[in-house]
Amino acid sequence: MSMSQCWCVGLVGSYGSLARFRSISRLLRVNDETVIAASGDYADFQFVKELIEQKVLDDELLVDSHSYSPSSVFSWLTRVLYYRRTRMNPLWNTYLVAGVHEGESFLGQVDLLGVAYESPTLATGYGAYMAQPLLRDAYEKNPAMSGDEAKTLLESCLRVLFYRDARSLNKFEIATVTPDGVTIDQPRAVETSWDIGKMVKGYD
Numbered sequence: 001m002s003m004s005q006c007w008c009v010g011l012v013g014s015y016g017s018l019a020r021f022r023s024i025s026r027l028l029r030v031n032d033e034t035v036i037a038a039s040g041d042y043a044d045f046q047f048v049k050e051l052i053e054q055k056v057l058d059d060e061l062l063v064d065s066h067s068y069s070p071s072s073v074f075s076w077l078t079r080v081l082y083y084r085r086t087r088m089n090p091l092w093n094t095y096l097v098a099g100v101h102e103g104e105s106f107l108g109q110v111d112l113l114g115v116a117y118e119s120p121t122l123a124t125g126y127g128a129y130m131a132q133p134l135l136r137d138a139y140e141k142n143p144a145m146s147g148d149e150a151k152t153l154l155e156s157c158l159r160v161l162f163y164r165d166a167r168s169l170n171k172f173e174i175a176t177v178t179p180d181g182v183t184i185d186q187p188r189a190v191e192t193s194w195d196i197g198k199m200v201k202g203y204d
Helices: 041-060 070-086 130-139 147-164 196-200
Strands: 005-009 013-015 017-019 027-029 034-040 093-101 105-112 116-117 171-178 180-186
Touching: 005 013, 005 034, 005 093, 027 171, 027 180, 034 041, 034 070, 034 180, 041 093, 070 093, 070 116, 093 147, 093 171, 116 180, 130 147, 147 171, 147 180
Parallel strands: none
Antiparallel strands: 005 171, 013 017, 027 034, 034 093, 093 105, 105 116, 171 180
16 A cells, blocks of 8 residues: 555535535644544534544643554544444544554544444545545556546546536545645645536436
C-alpha cells in the first residue's frame, strides 16, 4: 500500500432536499499523522469534532511526546459510535480515518452502528455505490499511483457522482496525508459539461 492517501469530500450541506449550505467542510485534521472525513448529519459531526479536539488538547497538555496514531483514533471512534448505538441514540455519521504512522499507512471506515473495517479504497453515501467500483478498479491496476494521479481519479469520481445526483454540488476539497504531514487543499469545483444532455432521449 502507498504511504500516502488522498481524501475528497463535497462541501454541500442539505436541509432536507434543499442544498442550503454550499461551503461546509467535512474534514478534520487531527494531527500531523491523521485526518478524518465524515458524511451524514453535520451536527453529529460537529459534536464528534469537539470531542476529538478536546482529546488532542488534553494530550498536548501532558507534554509527553505522545500523539494519537490513525489506528488509535479509529479504534476510539468505533467505541464511541458503538456505544451511542447501544444507547439507542446513534450518531448519524460514517467516518473515514486516514493517516501515516511510523512508515505504515492506515485507511479505515466506521458507520453509525459501530461497524468498522479497513480497505485500500473507501467511500461513503452514494459514493459507496458509484465511486467505489471506480476506485477499486483503478487501485487494482495501479496500486502505487502518485498523488496527482489519485487526485485526478477522485475528480473523475466526483464528476460521475455530480452527474447522477440531482441534489449534489460540484464543489469539493481534497486532503492529502503523507509521511511529511497532512495537507488540506483550498476548495474548488470539478469541471462539468452538460452538452451530452441533448443526446438523452426517451424521457419526453
